[in-house]
Amino acid sequence: xxxxxxxxxxxxxxxxxxxxxxxxxxxxxxxxxxxxxxxxxxxxxxxxxxxxxxxxxxxxxxxxxxxxxxxxxxxxxxxxxxxxxxxxxxxxxxxxxxxxxxxxxxxxxx
Amino acid sequence: xxxxxxxxxxxxxxxxxxxxxxxxxxxxxxxxxxxxxxxxxxxxxxxxxxxxxxxxxxxxxxxxxxxxxxxxxxxxxxxxxxxxxxxxxxxxxxxxxxxxxxxxxxxxxxxxxxxxxxxxxxxxxxxxxxxxxxxxxxxxxxxxxxxxxxxxxxxxxxxxxxxxxxxxxxxxxxxxxxxxxxxxxxxxxxxxxxxxxxxxxxxxxxxxxxxxxxxxxxxxxxxxxxxxxxxxxxxxxxxxxxxxxxxxxxxxxxxxxxxxxxxxxxxxxxxxxxxxxxxxxxxxxxxxxxxxxxxxxxxxxxxxxxxxxxxxxxxxxxxxxxxxxxxxxxxxxxxxxxxxxxxxxxxxxxxxxxxxxxxxxxxxxxxxxxxxxxxxxxxxxxxxxxxxxxxx
Numbered sequence: 139x140x141x142x143x144x145x146x147x148x149x150x151x152x153x154x155x156x157x158x159x160x161x162x163x164x165x166x167x168x169x170x171x172x173x174x175x176x177x178x179x180x181x182x183x184x185x186x187x188x189x190x191x192x193x194x195x196x197x198x199x200x201x202x203x204x205x206x207x208x209x210x211x212x213x214x215x216x217x218x219x220x221x222x223x224x225x226x227x228x229x230x231x232x233x234x235x236x237x238x239x240x241x242x243x244x245x246x247x248x
Numbered sequence: 249x250x251x252x253x254x255x256x257x258x259x260x261x262x263x264x265x266x267x268x269x270x271x272x273x274x275x276x277x278x279x280x281x282x283x284x285x286x287x288x289x290x291x292x293x294x295x296x297x298x299x300x301x302x303x304x305x306x307x308x309x310x311x312x313x314x315x316x317x318x319x320x321x322x323x324x325x326x327x328x329x330x331x332x333x334x335x336x337x338x339x340x341x342x343x344x345x346x347x348x349x350x351x352x353x354x355x356x357x358x359x360x361x362x363x364x365x366x367x368x369x370x371x372x373x374x375x376x377x378x379x380x381x382x383x384x385x386x387x388x389x390x391x392x393x394x395x396x397x398x399x400x401x402x403x404x405x406x407x408x409x410x411x412x413x414x415x416x417x418x419x420x421x422x423x424x425x426x427x428x429x430x431x432x433x434x435x436x437x438x439x440x441x442x443x444x445x446x447x448x449x450x451x452x453x454x455x456x457x458x459x460x461x462x463x464x465x466x467x468x469x470x471x472x473x474x475x476x477x478x479x480x481x482x483x484x485x486x487x488x489x490x491x492x493x494x495x496x497x498x499x500x501x502x503x504x505x506x507x508x509x510x511x512x513x514x515x516x517x518x519x520x521x522x523x524x525x526x527x528x529x530x531x532x533x534x535x536x537x538x539x540x541x542x543x544x545x546x547x548x549x550x551x552x553x554x555x556x557x558x559x560x561x562x563x564x565x566x567x568x569x570x571x572x573x574x575x576x577x578x579x580x581x582x583x584x585x586x587x588x589x590x591x592x593x594x595x596x597x598x599x600x601x602x603x604x605x606x607x608x609x610x611x612x613x614x615x616x617x618x619x620x621x622x623x624x625x626x627x628x629x630x631x632x633x634x635x636x637x638x639x640x
Contacts, residue, residue: 150499154415155418162351163358164357169365177369179306
């Protein structure tokens with residue numbers, strides 16, 4: 139979502155692209171599923187990369203893998219994590235809703 | 249005919265140049281207004297969140313896969329389909345025939361979707377970050393606007409030609425419509441260039457290849473369509489005694505370019521002007537450069553730009569435009585042509601095919617230049633680039 143601000147942005151009017159109408163895989167739902175898979179994959183990699191950072195740092199501080207496996211989250215942590223989970227799901231699967239925005243006479247990659 | 253040797257200093261070794269391009273911290277103290285949440289990796293301010301950096305890292309790897317393995321798979325399918333229809337893939341078939349023949353193939357479709365989908369996500373993660381923290385970054389830009397070295401000239405009355413206002417390569421708002429256009433462009437192109445430009449290496453290569461006028465006199469240099477200012481900065485670092493100007497149509501791009509140049513401690517002037525009508529005095533510059541702008545311009549604007557460069561360059565001055573086809577011929581291969589069409593139609597590069605249809609050396613000559621088609625390459629892996637000289 140675009141920023142709401144009172145500060146000067148020094149922007150001008152522009153011509154919007156129409157790539158949201160593109161259908162490459164014969165069915166817009168399949169196109170959107172591919173986009174969702176790419177998005178999901180990028181998040182999976184982000185988690186793996188963060189985990190690598192943490193494992194390196196934790197190992198240097200004496201935190202073992204077993205201690206991580208057995209950790210019990212607090213109530214506050216549980217609530218925070220659930221909120222993050224819901225944001226994550228919206229970000230990943232909102233692409234599926236794009237199908238409704240594709241004009242019914244949209245060019246089929248022609 | 250001019251040859252490469254006549255341009256002397258262009259052969260400067262990259263390793264020697266490298267000494268001039270060390271960590272910004274060696275040259276500049278961190279400004280108080282600088283938003284630098286996760287520090288820097290030499291010339292590059294790290295992205296503000298680890299997750300965004302990791303998403304861009306993934307999309308970098310994904311783009312490499314799409315452009316290699318998936319490209320080969322789709323190209324193989326496309327060629328087989330074309331041959332079955334009696335069309336030889338290397339025979340320069342017409343674009344509309346190629347598009348009609350291969351675009352319904354599922355592997356070709358997957359290649360297109362993976363390429364565009366990756367591109368869209370690349371912009372989205374950056375857009376969300378900068379807009380969610382808009383005040384923080386706008387405050388940073390406001391402070392930099394008034395700081396130096398180098399000046400920033402914005403012209404709110406500049407009439408923007410419509411061709412400049414599209415969302416080129418799907419950047420949200422294009423170069424003119426989003427306050428964070430410069431931030432997004434810089435980090436997205438880092439991904440687009442598949443990690444080969446994190447330290448501005450590509451711009452440094454281009455800047456180090458710029459030929460020097462025969463008389464060796466370099467007082468002023470102009471970098472046209474400077475975007476986030478990486479080429480302008482590299483030019484100033486190669487030619488520290490010259491006055492370097494970067495011009496662009498987009499105020500948000502220039503604000504970022506100016507801010508980053510300050511951050512690097514490099515004295516470059518940035519100004520909002522049109523490359524085809526710059527308003528600089530006649531015979532003002534010794535060198536004029538541009539980096540990948542012409543494929544984003546109409547043919548008419550490009551022709552007008554050649555005339556403008558002829559006007560503002562001094563006799564004996566050097567013009568060094570670097571773009572897709574200044575260092576390689578236009579491909580006649582069907583799938584390569586299809587990809588160029590895809591780029592133009594769905595990646596919002598509206599004038600790329602018009603650009604490919606132009607005879608660049610002929611057009612530059614028509615503006616009055618002496619043209620050398622075998623000048624030093626501005627890109628790693630290329631063998632030549634066009635160089636034009638204004639007759640003395």
